[in-house]
Amino acid sequence: MGALPLRLDDFYRDADAPGLPCAHGIVDWDDPATWDAVGALTALTGLLQDGAAVVPTYSIAQSRRVGEHTVEVGAHQLIVAEGIFALDLLPLIREAGLPVCPLYLDRNRWLVAGLRLRRDLAQHRKSPRVLLHRGWALLQAQPAQRDRALAAGFRPLTMRAALAELAD
Structure with missing residues (x-):
């Protein structure tokens, strides 16, 4: 279920x-x-x-x-x-x-940054200044984060592939 x-x-x-x-x-x-x-x-x-x-x-x-x-x-x-x-x-x-079963959602970092900013602003998580600063830092760090995840054994999947696998 x-x-x-x-x-x-x-x-x-x-x-x-x-x-x-x-x-x-x-x-x-x-x-x-x-x-x-x-x-x-x-x-x-x-x-x-x-x-x-x-x-x-x-x-x-x-x-x-x-x-x-x-x-x-x-x-x-x-x-x-x-x-x-x-x-x-x-x-x-x-x-x-x-x-x-470690999965890594392999998504475009600009898309992720945009979705994160929209969510964080809508939920009033922090001030817009902090959200922009943190968002930019996360955007810059995402390629290295992806490399670390893959080296640790995470398997990269698109969102669609991950949802299909989790549904099985």
């Missing part, structure tokens, strides 16, 4: 957590140190072993966790852990011996 998304963005740390890396005078949310990898792995393990996990509810606009909720596998046959830190989660998943 389809895929259950596990949003890795919900595992960001609060902006006032000590020791977060900064860039250009603000927290560098693209740095893995701003993210709770252990919490994400714990949630994924719980979903696979117990069928449910309590995960944080994160407000990107407020840069903090604003609650928590339970995610249940239910009738879903597949869990999709998606987000900017999927590449950082992969070695932890493998080390834990969990089943994984």
Whole structure:
């Protein structure tokens, strides 16, 4: 009955957590140190072993966790852990011996940047200035990020091919 998304963005740390890396005078949310990898792995393990996990509810606009909720596998046959830190989660998943099929959505970086900006502006995630600055940095970094993902074992697929594969 389809895929259950596990949003890795919900595992960001609060902006006032000590020791977060900064860039250009603000927290560098693209740095893995701003993210709770252990919490994400714990949630994924719980979903696979117990069928449910309590995960944080994160407000990107407020840069903090604003609650928590339970995610249940239910009738879903597949869990999709998606987000900017999927590449950082992969070695932890493998080390834990969990089943994984790492897919990389291989999309035009300009399209991705446009879609990201539209989403972030619509959701008021950050100020437009921050969104433009961060978006430009992500656009520039995407080729290297793709190379890292493929080197780590992610398989590149178009959006259409990935949706078809996940539907099988």
